[in-house]
Amino acid sequence: MTRYFTDEHEWIEVEGDTATVGITDYAQGQLGDIVFVEVPEEGCEVSKGGEAAVVESVKAASDVYAPVSGTVTEGNAALTDDPSLVNSDPEGSGWFFKLTLADTSELDGLMDEAAYKDFVAKL
Amino acid sequence: MxxxxxxxxxxxxxxxxxxxxxxxxxxxxxxxxxxxxxxxxxxxxxxxxxxxxxxxxxxxxxxxHMGQLRIAGPDVVEALEALLPADVAGLGEGRQRYSLLLADDGGILDDLMLARLPAGDPLGEGEGAFYMVVNGATKWDDLAHLRERLDDAITLNLLDxxxxxxxxxxxxxxxxxxxxxxxxxxxxxxxxxxxxxxxxxxxxxxxxxxxxxxxxxxxxxxxxxxxxxxxxxxxxxxxxxxxxxxxxxxAGLPLYGHDLTPETTPVEADLGFALSKRRREEGGFPGAERVLAEHAGGSAMKRVGLTVEGRQPVREGALVVDAEGAPIGRVTSGGFAPSVGQPIAMAFVPAALAAPGTAIQLLQRGKPHAATVVPMPFVPHRYVRKGAPK
Incomplete structure (x- = not known):
């Protein structure tokens, strides 16, 4: 399993041609208390850089983009009842959706954990 | 993101x-x-x-960031009553009142607090002064408006x-x-x-x-x-x-620049309490004709409180729509209410839809949301009152 990061603060953990997507700990910290999450449904087609989910904190609504293109296999239903999971465990049980990758070469431009740490440190 | x-x-x-x-x-x-x-x-x-x-x-x-003003001078009571719908004359020393700075068409230029200072007040020289607190984003415009409308003999100090x-x-x-x-x-x-x-x-x-x-x-x-x-x-x-x-x-309290604007009148904004009884009877404040007609006969639009179904906040800028989806009003404030545990909003709706219990359809980023008109405040006020209000 390999975890990649985007400059829009999503993480994607890849195993073969399937992957899990969420937002980073840095992102949840910036958003603050999350009160609503809308995740894509199974079968939904997402494209790299396109809007895939919505996350709302007390102060603002934000879009979550798909790090890569693919077909959604599952949205995290637990977030509907308890959106605060994104605050408490953003890179674990607060995941947003799983998908089947359309083109694994789209992962090439993403950051690894060390590169993302450097990226966040400079913000 | x-x-x-x-x-x-x-x-x-x-x-x-x-x-x-x-x-x-x-x-x-x-x-x-x-x-x-x-x-x-x-x-x-x-x-x-x-x-x-x-x-x-x-x-x-x-x-x-809010503007603290001290206003003093001859006939300052009459001068303030020419700009505000408050009973300034009836405001005792050490008493404060919520009021509105009104434009000549009755639109709200700002909302504010006004207090009558006692003799020897700590904020400046001279007797019979008033202390006014106005919004930060509007204070420079307010100062210009007040200076233009107040007689030169009245001193207007920004307590910066x-x-x-x-x-x-x-x-x-x-x-x-x-x-x-x-x-x-x-x-x-x-x-x-x-x-x-x-x-x-x-x-x-x-x-x-x-x-x-x-x-x-x-x-x-x-x-x-x-x-x-x-x-x-x-x-x-x-x-x-x-x-x-x-x-x-x-608390159901409107925020200037969002729920209140120069296009909003006191009656539309459901701030009729800021029109004191004597001023309603006597008029003589900016926009009085229109404001008093609305106070007697109602305004076309009204600010109401809404509870929103589900968990997704509906925020400022969302539309109030009719059964056909046509815009008939607008959400001016909204968000998740921590003490209520659900999303709430303030919106301007046609008067016919302003009664508590009325079902309201909202549209935000193309997505419909069901809401219900509820009385405000959403959380009861817990003010500590002493004696009869003056």
Missing amino acids: TDDTLFEDELAEPEILTLPLDGWHRSQGARMVEFAGYHMPIQYEGIMAEHLWVRDAAGLFDVS ERALLALQGPKAVEALDRLVPGVAALGFMQAGAFDWNGAALWVSRSGYTGEDGFEISVPEEAVEALADALVAQPEVKPIGLGARDSLRLE
Whole structure:
């Protein structure tokens, strides 16, 4: 399993041609208390850089983009009842959706954990 | 991810100013944003926790961006009554009132607090003066409007050497009375001069959260020491603008620039209480003809409170739509209400849809949301009133 990061603060953990997507700990910290999450449904087609989910904190609504293109296999239903999971465990049980990758070469431009740490440190 | 933070949308001022507590906020761990032309703290530990702390204990807000004015001079009562629909003549010394600065067409230029100062007040020279607090984002326009409309013999001072703190919450009185003995004797909308370690304070029992609490005008050189002394009290934590917004929304209190604009009249905004009885009978304030006609016969649109179904917040800018999806109104404030546990909003709707219980359809980013008109406040006010209001 390999975890990649985007400059829009999503993480994607890849195993073969399937992957899990969420937002980073840095992102949840910036958003603050999350009160609503809308995740894509199974079968939904997402494209790299396109809007895939919505996350709302007390102060603002934000879009979550798909790090890569693919077909959604599952949205995290637990977030509907308890959106605060994104605050408490953003890179674990607060995941947003799983998908089947359309083109694994789209992962090439993403950051690894060390590169993302450097990226966040400079913000 | 993109973050279209509501507060950051308001950046218009080219030069961002700092307030006397700027360094203090940063040392307290605040996240700073630009608001009303100033660097201001939006949150410290988090909006939700700060909001709930104010409802349970006491929160310290820095509202020094607001404009504190002292107005004095011959016939100042009549001069103010020509600009505001308040019964200024009937306002006793040390009494405060909520009022509205009105344009000639009855539109709201600002909402404000007005108090009559006692003789020998700590805010300036001369007798029979008034103290006015106006919104930060509108204070320069207000000053220009007041200066243009007030006779030259009336002095108008912007008290920009004073900071303004608000201490809000059910335990605010315990905390502040410990530091400034005597403030507990004030009732809601009463005010007085107090001394704190040699600093001349002007303290009113008022605020904008729906809770009991105080607003404290303090010389800027003493504000950091006072803020330190307040947060050293076990009841008090510093609170940012984020929670200030969610608290006032739950209290049903409109925010200028959002729920109130120059296109809004007092009756549309459901602020009829700000039109005092004598002024309704006598008129003589800007826009009186239109405002009084609306007060008697109703306005076409009305500000109402809404509870929103589901969990997704519906925010400022969302549309109120009819059964065919045509726009008939607009959400002017909205968000998740921490003390209510669901999304709430304020909207302007046609008067026929303003009765509590009415089902309302909202449309936000192409998505429909069901809402219901409810009476405001969403969370009961807990003001501490003493004696009969004057």
